[in-house]
Amino acid sequence: MSTDTLKKWSPYALGALRIMAGLLLMQHGMQKYFHFPPGGHVTGPMPVLSLFGIGGAIELLGGGLLSIGLFARPVAFLLSGQMAVAYFMFHFPRAFTTEAGFFPVVNEGDLAVLFCFVFLYLFFEGPGAMSVDRRLKRTPEDV
Numbered sequence: 001m002s003t004d005t006l007k008k009w010s011p012y013a014l015g016a017l018r019i020m021a022g023l024l025l026m027q028h029g030m031q032k033y034f035h036f037p038p039g040g041h042v043t044g045p046m047p048v049l050s051l052f053g054i055g056g057a058i059e060l061l062g063g064g065l066l067s068i069g070l071f072a073r074p075v076a077f078l079l080s081g082q083m084a085v086a087y088f089m090f091h092f093p094r095a096f097t098t099e100a101g102f103f104p105v106v107n108e109g110d111l112a113v114l115f116c117f118v119f120l121y122l123f124f125e126g127p128g129a130m131s132v133d134r135r136l137k138r139t140p141e142d143v
Contacts, residue, residue: 014128015069018076021118022067025079029060058082066122069131076122083116 031040033056046053058078065075091109095102104110127133 011129014122014125015130016128017118018069018072018122018127019067019130021115021122022063022065024063025059025115026063026067029056029058029063032056033060055082055086066119069127069133072127072131072133073123076119080116080119080123083112083119087112087116 027037028040030036032042032046032052035042042052042056046056048054048057059082062075062079062082065071066079087104087109091104091107091112094107101107104113
């Protein structure tokens with residue numbers, strides 16, 4: 001496959017990454033607030049102003065906005081920061097307090113790290129194709 005062909009489809013691959021990352025993150029917020037899909041860490045009603053409540057709201061709303069590509073850059077920046085906070089507050093400390101270990105795959109922080117860097121990339125690169133921002137021409141490089 002030629003480089004020109006790959007470059008032609010690059011905005012669509014970026015858009016697909018943005019959509020899937022947003023939908024996957026949105027599931028975490030849905031688990032916190034709606035207990036769906038089943039199997040989340042929160043079992044009772046979610047106190048909205050708790051740390052998990054605020055995190056769940058950011059995941060739910062931010063994931064939805066990112067999926068449709070509305071305010072994609074600022075939302076991606078916020079979500080990247082949230083994932084960094086999630087890793088360093090909830091996963092990294094487990095390396096010192098339990099036998100979870102230092103490595104993210106062991107302390108179950110690998111998804112937070114991956115989300116953090118995917119969202120950081122989306123912040124710098126923009127929403128790609130198939131986004132509301134692009135349709136509204138909010139991102140000059142995508143016009």
